[in-house]
Amino acid sequence: MPQDAPRVIAVVVTFNRLGLLRTLVDRLEQVPGLAEVLVVDNASTDGTGEWLAGLGGRVRARTLAENGGGARGFHDGLAWAVELEADLVWLMDDDGLPDPGCLARLLEETDLDFWGPLVVDEVEPSRLVFPIRLPGGTRVVHELADVERAATAGRIDGIVIPFNGVLVTRELVERIGLPRAEYFIWGDDHEYRLRAEAAGARIATVVDAQVRHPAVGSLGTPMMFGRTTYNHSPSDLKHYCMARNNLLNLREYKGWPHALAFVAKTVWFYTFTRPSPRRIGISLRAMYDGLRGDFTGHRKYLA
Template identity: 45%
Template sequence: MKSNNKICAVVVTFNRKELLLRTLSYLYKQTLPLHSIVVIDNASNDGTNELLQHLGYLDKSNLFYHKLVNNTGGAGGFYEGTKIAHESDVDWIWLMDDDGYPPQTCLETLLEYQDRYDFYGPLVLSDQDKTTLSFPITLPTSKRIVRNKTQLDIFSSNNKVLSNVLIPFNGVLLRSSLVSHIGYPLAKFFIWGDDIEYTKRARKSGARIATITDIEFYHPTAPSLGTPMFFGKMQFNDTNSKIKLYCLCRNNTVNLKKYHGNLYALLFSIKTIWFYSFTQPSLKKLKFSLYGLSAGWFNDFSKHRQFIGKTFE
């Protein structure tokens, strides 16, 4: 199938060359051929460049490989990739990490909805069982948290479209004209929360946002992501990565202050303290999360790099 749309896929990678190869192989298998593919390499040191060269990917006329000098996190990678794609005058930008991949018909079926939405994507499922959601979804009307396709079928009133719901930067299509209006993702976030901020910015601008639930995209599932609390009424993204927990606390506080007000940011602080005090008690994580929360309250984006590669274990 051919399309009059020029679509550029943006893939951000860091030291996951084998997973990147899986993603690229599925991009080249799409029933609707891509105009271009931009690979943003966040300063990998695992031989990603050499492997892509060896396998001939760097010789492909529609693949553009851009290796950054420093690791700028997913946020910096998507900033660079979105900017490069947008400046290449394409119609749509298809965003994804290196560990996710689209089935062969994913892009073609997504484009069937191009007249209805500006920023939308497929249902993101576990690459292992393909029935569990990789990222739990909170339904906007009932606030019910769904974790698999069965729950989604039961509790969703529309089995095809979840309006105003998006798992951003995981196989999502972004209209290039929307980028012209709202700008690029915020590189300073480094990781976690940049995608949420971008979605909130898009929604505030009037963009039409949705998840199309009968179109699938596959991505690994982190066991601690969306850990239930308060009898399953809420969830918290626990992690043993210091850089992720710090950026989660800082970036979510910044997002809540900016788009919802100080009260919501305060409630998130209380939620975080409760989680590490009672739900999954950890004095180390409690003290560390306070450090990230404080950075969020003071809009301090200067301290996160010291935690790259460090864990609580």
């Protein structure tokens, strides 16, 4: 990074959450050290485009011709920020709210390529919204206090939760490219982290920098007599994208044994844990589509 203060540009991806977006943009406009705020609107239908058109100052907006999901939003937004000569890009969804000092704390870390804050429950900030698997083992922690105890010099290296207030350097983007726009939702952020790791990026979570976020419920439904969990969602759209994209991520970064184990785990879950022949069908179709490079199948589940 440059020796002088880096040019930091925030990228916010939004879809039909105007109330949350207003609150976030208001917060970002007050953050010192932030050069610009770029909002990518995924063809919202709730008045978001009209509201954005009336903004000025450090805030710029683009409305996509159609809803491309978070993956398209972050792909286009990150490319836009690089075009505007950002040294660092601060990536976030519209439903998170960084603490006032979040960016300043993140910028204190100068030896990283891809790093971010903890994402805590907006109502119960002692709990994490997205649990963290601590490096070097299998322990998953859900409480802020557990993360703080595990931290060294205020951070945990090798772990980050994208794209919830993470910083990425321009150099890393130029080295590894942009997020996979075709993923639509679910797994695009994880794939980008895996790609960064494979490229040797320096990754960390800064535990005393925080983003407040609405609770998302349990991200893991117990299965196989409690020995493991499965990311079950009541949404067919989310499940289709998860099944398709997770299989591809596992095949690319872990190998076929892990990918096939995920197929078996999915079939088990919807045979024994939450019996649903229909979900088995959706899962297998999604996986088949991904393997043959078809990224259009999710469209049938769009409202």
